[in-house]
Amino acid sequence: MIFNSIRWRLQAWHGLILVVVLTGFGFTAYQVARDNQLRRIDQDLDQRLMALLRPQPPDRPPDRPRDWQPDRPDQRPEPPLNEPRNERRFGSSDFLRRVREAVQQGGLLDSSQTNIFYYVLWQQDGSILARSPGAPADVPAPEHAMPPRPQAFPARDALGRPGPSEPGPPMLPVARTRGQIREVFRVMPQGESILAGRSMAPDLAAMRRLALWLMAAGTAVLLLGLAGGWWVATRAIRPIEDISATAVKIAGGDLSQRINAADTDSELGRLAGVLNSTFARLEAAFAQQARFTSDASHELRTPVSVILTQTQTALSRERTSPEYRETLEACQRAARRMRTLTESLLELARLDAGQEPMKRECFDLPRVARECVEMVRPLAAERGIQIHCEVPPLECLGDAGRIGQVVTNLLTNAIHFNRDQGEVRLSARAEDGAVLLAVADTGQGIPAEDVPHLFERFYRADKSRSRIQGRNGLGLAICKAIVDAHSGSIEVSSRPGVGSTFTVRLPLK
Amino acid sequence: MRVLAVEDEPDLLGSLMKALREDGYAVDGAPDGEEGLYKAESYDYDAIVLDIMLPGIDGWELLRRLRKTKKTPVLMLTARDAVRDRVRGLDTGADDYLVKPFELAELLARLRALIRRSATQAQSRLEIGEVVIDTAARTVSRKGEPVTLTAREYSLVEFLALHRGKVVTRTMLYEHLFDENDNTLSNLLDVHVSNIRKKLGHDFITTRRGHGYCLESSP
Numbered sequence: 001m002i003f004n005s006i007r008w009r010l011q012a013w014h015g016l017i018l019v020v021v022l023t024g025f026g027f028t029a030y031q032v033a034r035d036n037q038l039r040r041i042d043q044d045l046d047q048r049l050m051a052l053l054r055p056q057p058p059d060r061p062p063d064r065p066r067d068w069q070p071d072r073p074d075q076r077p078e079p080p081l082n083e084p085r086n087e088r089r090f091g092s093s094d095f096l097r098r099v100r101e102a103v104q105q106g107g108l109l110d111s112s113q114t115n116i117f118y119y120v121l122w123q124q125d126g127s128i129l130a131r132s133p134g135a136p137a138d139v140p141a142p143e144h145a146m147p148p149r150p151q152a153f154p155a156r157d158a159l160g161r162p163g164p165s166e167p168g169p170p171m172l173p174v175a176r177t178r179g180q181i182r183e184v185f186r187v188m189p190q191g192e193s194i195l196a197g198r199s200m201a202p203d204l205a206a207m208r209r210l211a212l213w214l215m216a217a218g219t220a221v222l223l224l225g226l227a228g229g230w231w232v233a234t235r236a237i238r239p240i241e242d243i244s245a246t247a248v249k250i251a252g253g254d255l256s257q258r259i260n261a262a263d264t265d266s267e268l269g270r271l272a273g274v275l276n277s278t279f280a281r282l283e284a285a286f287a288q289q290a291r292f293t294s295d296a297s298h299e300l301r302t303p304v305s306v307i308l309t310q311t312q313t314a315l316s317r318e319r320t321s322p323e324y325r326e327t328l329e330a331c332q333r334a335a336r337r338m339r340t341l342t343e344s345l346l347e348l349a350r351l352d353a354g355q356e357p358m359k360r361e362c363f364d365l366p367r368v369a370r371e372c373v374e375m376v377r378p379l380a381a382e383r384g385i386q387i388h389c390e391v392p393p394l395e396c397l398g399d400a401g402r403i404g405q406v407v408t409n410l411l412t413n414a415i416h417f418n419r420d421q422g423e424v425r426l427s428a429r430a431e432d433g434a435v436l437l438a439v440a441d442t443g444q445g446i447p448a449e450d451v452p453h454l455f456e457r458f459y460r461a462d463k464s465r466s467r468i469q470g471r472n473g474l475g476l477a478i479c480k481a482i483v484d485a486h487s488g489s490i491e492v493s494s495r496p497g498v499g500s501t502f503t504v505r506l507p508l509k
Numbered sequence: 510m511r512v513l514a515v516e517d518e519p520d521l522l523g524s525l526m527k528a529l530r531e532d533g534y535a536v537d538g539a540p541d542g543e544e545g546l547y548k549a550e551s552y553d554y555d556a557i558v559l560d561i562m563l564p565g566i567d568g569w570e571l572l573r574r575l576r577k578t579k580k581t582p583v584l585m586l587t588a589r590d591a592v593r594d595r596v597r598g599l600d601t602g603a604d605d606y607l608v609k610p611f612e613l614a615e616l617l618a619r620l621r622a623l624i625r626r627s628a629t630q631a632q633s634r635l636e637i638g639e640v641v642i643d644t645a646a647r648t649v650s651r652k653g654e655p656v657t658l659t660a661r662e663y664s665l666v667e668f669l670a671l672h673r674g675k676v677v678t679r680t681m682l683y684e685h686l687f688d689e690n691d692n693t694l695s696n697l698l699d700v701h702v703s704n705i706r707k708k709l710g711h712d713f714i715t716t717r718r719g720h721g722y723c724l725e726s727s728p
Contacts, residue, residue: 290591294589294591297588297589298562298587298588298589299588301588301608301609301610302518302521302588302609304609304610305518305521305588305609305610305611306518306520306521306524307610308610308611308612308613309521309524309525309528309610309611309613310520310521310523310524312524312528312612312613312614313524313525313527313528313531313613314524316528316531316613317531327524330520330523330524333520334520
């Protein structure tokens with residue numbers, strides 16, 4: 001299922017996060033813009049209210065609307081201090097009259113959108129005292145028009161500003177929204193309330209445009225983000241896909257494939273390195289297995305071809321008795337060779353499978369050594385080779401028969417690969433809780449490149465002599481398997497032209 | 510036809526040589542690569558049966574070195590049947606490939622085919638005028654009547670037929686019809702030719718005095 005792939009899952013999470021972040025951002029931006037706009041409207045309305053309420057000499061022209069800047073209090077419209085004090089008092093009949101007139105004129109501040117502003121002035125009892133021409137008829141009186149609360153305003157200081165005994169400035173502005181209309185009102189100390197209002201229709205339209213713009217921009221950013229995410233995910237996943245493609249090829253049987261691990265320091269590079277070394281080991285194991293099978297089949301096929309060819313030739317016409325005899329002898333040789341080979345292979349297989357339990361008993365090493373030497377002495381005598389047995393009295397732990405087999409095998413090899421009139425030396429000593437058994441010859445030695453492969457199955461260092469001597473290339477492999485089963489080790493050291501020494505180490509525990 | 514068998518397994522080499530000899534070939538044997546290469550380079554064999562796993566110089570190496578100087582058809586024998594080995598054998602210059610253990614009949618048939626191909630003769634039936642030679646059955650007939658030839662006579666006829674239209678020297682005949690162990694006197698060749706002429710007609714073999722013998726391509 002493609003949607004279960006890491007890339008798709010990454011993309012889904014990425015998309016989800018993007019949507020959440022963008023929605024949050026857009027919503028906040030919209031809210032901030034809306035609040036700002038409302039505050040601006042409220043300030044504008046309140047400024048217009050204050051312009052109405054500010055005592056002004058009749059001959060002065062109305063103030064131009066100025067932006068109210070709270071951070072610059074020096075620009076705050078402040079009534080001039082040199083005016084008569086009663087003129088500045090809120091609630092005086094003169095003041096109220098002037099405000100009423102101003103309301104009826106439609107406000108003092110002009111604007112390009114004068115028609116959208118309206119003003120309403122109420123008496124203490126909620127009855128309308130005045131209204132501007134554009135005011136809707138159904139403007140409700142401020143319900144929470146509060147009774148005068150002079151104590152709510154701080155006392156003025158010694159400079160003669162209004163104190164608690166005097167009616168203070170109008171109460172703080174209160175804003176409300178009715179449908180698409182925004183209204184700000186103030187309650188004067190004597191209980192009259194005055195309201196400025198305007199329609200928010202153009203502002204709401206602007207907000208809708210902003211919302212649409214935010215949505216469009218958000219969608220664009222989302223798409224861009226998804227595309228970018230897809231690109232990043234593709235880049236990040238490419239090495240994984242390389243690995244998986246290589247693994248597929250390897251699973252398909254091509255073990256020579258390797259992952260291209262160019263960036264070995266990254267996490268995936270390290271993984272690729274580990275996998276590559278695993279593949280290499282796997283390939284080596286397979287190659288060894290294939291070589292073994294190939295070698296085994298080769299070794300088995302050769303005697304079979306001898307038998308087939310010999311018998312077919314013999315049967316192709318009438319033969320004399322000595323000819324038949326010759327054929328039968330050749331067949332017998334071939335059959336014997338196959339017997340040895342199959343026995344060796346079976347023995348190796350049993351050793352590999354651990355089906356050949358090794359006895360663990362103390363035995364007399366010198367006796368076993370002597371028996372082995374006696375067994376191979378006729379073979380050595382044929383070529384005038386001297387065998388020296390230098391085994392001190394030692395107790396050894398293990399399977400006497402199996403150890404004897406190893407020693408015999410090593411001795412036979414030492415004789416085979418020796419020169420005529422050469423020497424074979426079998427020695428033993430105890431060392432570090434183990435018995436070391438050494439078989440040294442005076443042969444040609446083993447080429448250094450062959451030494452690491454010597455214990456491999458069917459490996460033959462000297463390919464020219466092996467077949468003639470009827471050895472199948474499994475002897476040392478069997479030796480190694482037996483020694484391994486004893487938790488021991490077998491090693492070889494060789495000096496070209498001087499001879500080779502095989503050393504078997506058998507632990508005594 | 511003279512062939513060389515290179516095989517390190519003595520019993521196999523022995524029976525192989527015996528079988529080939531009984532099939533009418535002059536056969537030389539070599540038990541290892543070095544001797545095999547020496548013989549293969551020294552004589553113009555009609556074919557070589559070559560084992561791959563040889564002590565000393567192995568079959569691959571022998572073939573590689575031989576191919577530098579000679580185009581002798583080579584039938585490789587091996588106990589390994591991996592495709593890779595077969596491909597390698599054919600690529601190195603082997604002309605055919607046979608996996609051990611093989612049927613003797615197949616080996617002989619492949620060898621015949623190899624020799625025929627190297628003489629650019631696609632069929633096993635050769636027709637020279639009224640004489641028909643069947644190289645597969647090793648029989649000769651004249652005007653539809655079978656003619657009985659000795660093995661040596663047949664080999665001589667076959668060799669001349671495969672080199673039809675060319676002059677075959679006496680040396681060539683000695684090299685190709687007799688192996689290294691034969692002590693045939695030169696006049697024996699004349700005896701064989703005379704016998705063949707008696708059986709297949711006097712004009713069948715032309716004598717080119719001072720050169721050798723020849724089978725006319727269109728008598």
